[in-house]
Amino acid sequence: MSRAASQFGIQLAPLVALAVGVAVPFLLDSYTTFQLATALSYLPALLGLVVITGLGGQIALGNGAFFALGAYTTGVLIKSYGWNELATLPAAGLLAFVVGIVLGVPSLRLKGHFLAVLTLCLAVVAPQLFKHFESITGGVGGLGIFLADPPSWVRIDATQRNYLIALAIAALSFASTRAVIRGHIGRALRAVRDNEAIAASLGANVTHLKVAAFAYSAALAGLGGGVFAIVIGFIAPDNFTLGFAALLIIGLVLGGKDSEWGALNGCLLVVGIPLYAAKIDQTASGLVFALLVLTATFLAPAGVVGLTRRLAGYWGGTGDAAPNRSANAHLTGLHDAGAAAGHCHEGK
Numbered sequence: 001m002s003r004a005a006s007q008f009g010i011q012l013a014p015l016v017a018l019a020v021g022v023a024v025p026f027l028l029d030s031y032t033t034f035q036l037a038t039a040l041s042y043l044p045a046l047l048g049l050v051v052i053t054g055l056g057g058q059i060a061l062g063n064g065a066f067f068a069l070g071a072y073t074t075g076v077l078i079k080s081y082g083w084n085e086l087a088t089l090p091a092a093g094l095l096a097f098v099v100g101i102v103l104g105v106p107s108l109r110l111k112g113h114f115l116a117v118l119t120l121c122l123a124v125v126a127p128q129l130f131k132h133f134e135s136i137t138g139g140v141g142g143l144g145i146f147l148a149d150p151p152s153w154v155r156i157d158a159t160q161r162n163y164l165i166a167l168a169i170a171a172l173s174f175a176s177t178r179a180v181i182r183g184h185i186g187r188a189l190r191a192v193r194d195n196e197a198i199a200a201s202l203g204a205n206v207t208h209l210k211v212a213a214f215a216y217s218a219a220l221a222g223l224g225g226g227v228f229a230i231v232i233g234f235i236a237p238d239n240f241t242l243g244f245a246a247l248l249i250i251g252l253v254l255g256g257k258d259s260e261w262g263a264l265n266g267c268l269l270v271v272g273i274p275l276y277a278a279k280i281d282q283t284a285s286g287l288v289f290a291l292l293v294l295t296a297t298f299l300a301p302a303g304v305v306g307l308t309r310r311l312a313g314y315w316g317g318t319g320d321a322a323p324n325r326s327a328n329a330h331l332t333g334l335h336d337a338g339a340a341a342g343h344c345h346e347g348k
Helices: 003-027 030-055 063-081 085-107 112-132 158-182 184-194 196-201 206-232 242-255 260-280 282-299 303-315 326-347
Strands: none
Touching (some): 003 158, 030 063, 030 184, 063 242, 085 112, 112 242, 158 260, 184 206, 196 206, 260 282
16 A cells, blocks of 8 residues: 555544444444443543643543543533533533643642652542532432433434534544644654653753643543533442543553544443443453453553554564654654744744
């Protein structure tokens, strides 16, 4: 296959995936559509992790907390204030973005396991906070979210409507993250990840890049949480425990941490594998799930996307040639890190 044809296929793939996604609710049963909508609600949060962890190299475990914040923002605005469900989603993303900035400035001065511990604390504390403010969040009893059925002239049911909302937000999140990954900001983040000192010496404002990545990741998680509240129709603190934060990380690892396609694969796997595990053994589905995840991790340590790239390399006769090009890519990223900083100073 020629390089031009390969590039055309890469550009066309998102449109093909979107077309398939639009057709899904009209081809599959209601239960499967609901499960896929749930998976798509996780996608923005996983895309956020791709940016902050895959590109930025920061071990952040707090996206579950921002996901919960977005879910409760949507839930409270719909139930207590009568907002339209679509109008609540920008509010959910914006609030998570603002909180992400507030927490990102001090937290991203930490590195490695220190940052991991701090963001892990966010995931632990968040459910307790939602339990405490019972008058707003419903406390332990949770919050029921009741939406009106779609108008009859639309000719779709509530499950299909919720799925299409999830698909629209997932597609927008996918497109924006794809632009970040392929743009100079993504290359600058890779440069900071690979050699922070050199990136800083070229003029990159490392703190600004990290805080921006953290806030962007938080905003996407908040959007995903808002979609989750719409799709599920009920939220409670127990939906967002430490186990949920771990589920997002598992999705990132299974799919591939440095690609938007990895996030898409990951969200489908973390919903699909438990369903498959329950079919194998209903009484030990958790154990089966863990074994399946471990097996997948050993077989594809770089995730589904990494395995696909490796197979494509061997199929094309290049083997592991891709890693050999990384040095040039890193130099380009270091240049872009400096360029990004230069644009910021010019803007001022």
